[in-house]
Amino acid sequence: MRDRDRGDRPALSEEKIVRAAVDLADAEGIDALSMRRIARELGSGTTSLYRHITGKDELIELMVDAVYGERSLPPDPGDDWRAGLAAVACRFRASLLGHPWLAQQASRRPALGPNVIARLDHALAVVDRFTHDATRANMIVSAVNTYVLGSVAAELADREAQRSTGMTEDEWRDSVGTYVRHVVDSGRYPHFNRRILDADDPNADARFEFGLDCLLSGIASGAGAW
Amino acid sequence: MRDRDRGDRPALSEEKIVRAAVDLADAEGIDALSMRRIARELGSGTTSLYRHITGKDELIELMVDAVYGERSLPPDPGDDWRAGLAAVACRFRASLLGHPWLAQQASRRPALGPNVIARLDHALAVVDRFTHDATRANMIVSAVNTYVLGSVAAELADREAQRSTGMTEDEWRDSVGTYVRHVVDSGRYPHFNRRILDADDPNADARFEFGLDCLLSGIASGAGAW
DNA sequence: GCAGGCATGCGCACAGTGTACGAGTGTGGT
DNA sequence: ACCACACTCGTACACTGTGCGCATGCCTGC
Known part of the structure; x- marks a missing residue:
């Protein structure tokens, strides 16, 4: 348990969530972007995401800025x-x-x-x-x-x-x-x-x-x- | 019952649904636009709307064209x-x-x-x-x-x-x-x-x-x- | 006048959504 | 050793779009 939590799932972070969200939105469209889906992709519980972002609105703002920064x-x-x-x-x-x-x-x-x-x-x-x-x-x-x-x-x-x-x-x-x-x-x-x-x-x-x-x-x- | 159905609610129609949807979207934003809400505004059952339009996507297309026609x-x-x-x-x-x-x-x-x-x-x-x-x-x-x-x-x-x-x-x-x-x-x-x-x-x-x-x-x- | 078909309205149900709440758990500071 | 804290997450609630099937009233053919 310790190993799993520390090794395979090196804890959530705002950055990881945003990256997963961007990847998902790119691959399957904005309509497929749900908190549950992001969590599944990250192998975490849905509500865990809310420890790092305040809600879906903020997540989208972060996604926008992240994309502007990639080039x-x-x-x-x-x-x-x-x-x-x-x-x-x-x-x-x-x-x-x-x-x-x-x-x-x-x-x-x-x-x-x-x-x-x-x-x-x-x-x-x-x-x-x-x-x-x-x-x-x-x-x-x-x-x-x-x-x-x-x-x-x-x-x-x-x-x-x-x-x-x-x-x-x-x-x-x-x-x-x-x-x-x-x-x-x-x-x-x-x-x-x-x-x-x-x-x-x-x-x-x-x-x-x-x-x-x-x-x-x-x-x-x-x-x-x- | 007969009177009510015939008089107060002169039956649904595509045009009425579209108008109600446009009014609602104008007043409360696109996020507040739900089929249930439109039906309530029209005093009808939610799924009755589907007799006149095929779904929300088509409704929105009709709304767009309706607005283009109003001026x-x-x-x-x-x-x-x-x-x-x-x-x-x-x-x-x-x-x-x-x-x-x-x-x-x-x-x-x-x-x-x-x-x-x-x-x-x-x-x-x-x-x-x-x-x-x-x-x-x-x-x-x-x-x-x-x-x-x-x-x-x-x-x-x-x-x-x-x-x-x-x-x-x-x-x-x-x-x-x-x-x-x-x-x-x-x-x-x-x-x-x-x-x-x-x-x-x-x-x-x-x-x-x-x-x-x-x-x-x-x-x-x-x-x-x- | 009457039977049957048909268009319409609508209750229920299902799978999905965002997220508030509070319980559980491992970690670091004192 | 103990406590406080950061974090994860299961459950729950109020919503969403819409497929299914039943009820009801009107129109047509006899």
């Missing part, structure tokens, strides 16, 4: 603020895509853990090469983060749709297609039709980069000044 | 595509802000109800004044919608934070402030400090419009072309 900060891009900001945005996007549950939590409470602050500081440092106006720098970073967040949310929605129905991409397209054909045949939405019929459907990466490029160009041009 | 389409802006697109973005934002639970659902399955399609068609019509390239129009609309979604998600996170803690804005600022002071005092994040100390904290409307203006300027300048 190292991108290298200093020198004077090219635009490339630097694009790199920040891509890293942020990669973090969100790697942990699909993250984007879903973003509209709950704002994360302000140490790792989040570190990333924010880095982004502000990059923008500082472009403008020394603290208020403006703040808004620029907000705008870029905001765009990335929305972009990933939309991308995940698409991905989730075909995952939850268990269809391949082609099957999904067919399924939606027959429904959409009704709408198209009604002829009431000509522009929507054109989008379906004429437009190429760019992949998520291309869409992301297109919007990011527009946003950065607008920033560079000095838009948004009073 | 009339903005007037045709004529040839000023930029003003028209800005109007579309503001309407979208208003819908999301009026129903905080909406943004949280956006990263689940994509809504493709009739009302959503109608709005999409309208947006594409506006952009058609700017470019006739269907693929490019598609990406432009995506980028704007994406930005609005992210912007609202961030705004709601702030709002939710102070609502859930039951603090006023000042109390919240103080509470975060003391925590942040630790970080600031450490001196490790100079740019973050400058943001806290020097930057004005623009309200959500200003932040939204700043980013939107940047994005639209970038689009107008032709950014994102290969």
Whole structure:
């Protein structure tokens, strides 16, 4: 008993709980994340978790900050603020895509853990090469983060749709297609039709980069000044 | 019995259920939305709801489309595509802000109800004044919608934070402030400090419009072309 | 008028959730 | 040696979504 408790189960800790929770959420989705399940994964009793965290809400905040901390900060891009900001945005996007549950939590409470602050500081440092106006720098970073967040949310929605129905991409397209054909045949939405019929459907990466490029160009041009 | 069933409770219907669900989610948040609670609000049995909808997932999809349909389409802006697109973005934002639970659902399955399609068609019509390239129009609309979604998600996170803690804005600022002071005092994040100390904290409307203006300027300048 | 089918409403039950409470246990300080 | 403490965890409670099957009232065919 002594050996088992000391050896095989080297006691719980906040860090271990958070790591197990992140792994579980990554593997099976945020809906599968329950306290009982985390405890089972750790080989401990369910309520033991509550000795190290105050509740599920706090656990999720800790998970968010932990994920923000797992990637190292991108290298200093020198004077090219635009490339630097694009790199920040891509890293942020990669973090969100790697942990699909993250984007879903973003509209709950704002994360302000140490790792989040570190990333924010880095982004502000990059923008500082472009403008020394603290208020403006703040808004620029907000705008870029905001765009990335929305972009990933939309991308995940698409991905989730075909995952939850268990269809391949082609099957999904067919399924939606027959429904959409009704709408198209009604002829009431000509522009929507054109989008379906004429437009190429760019992949998520291309869409992301297109919007990011527009946003950065607008920033560079000095838009948004009073 | 006959009278009661016929008069006071004029039978359930999909539409009534959806409306009750939207009202409840607006008033008490998405977490308070349970099938039992909706049934109680309607004065019916819980499982009666399942005669009209297949389950909670479908209910939420119906709720999303219902909300998209409650605002009339903005007037045709004529040839000023930029003003028209800005109007579309503001309407979208208003819908999301009026129903905080909406943004949280956006990263689940994509809504493709009739009302959503109608709005999409309208947006594409506006952009058609700017470019006739269907693929490019598609990406432009995506980028704007994406930005609005992210912007609202961030705004709601702030709002939710102070609502859930039951603090006023000042109390919240103080509470975060003391925590942040630790970080600031450490001196490790100079740019973050400058943001806290020097930057004005623009309200959500200003932040939204700043980013939107940047994005639209970038689009107008032709950014994102290969 | 009446029988039967059918749509609808709903009580019960089941497996699952977050977490409060308090009892049990091994460890370190005095 | 003793006590206090940190920790683990079984039990319990009030919830959740929803499948099953029964009851009831209306509509149709005779």
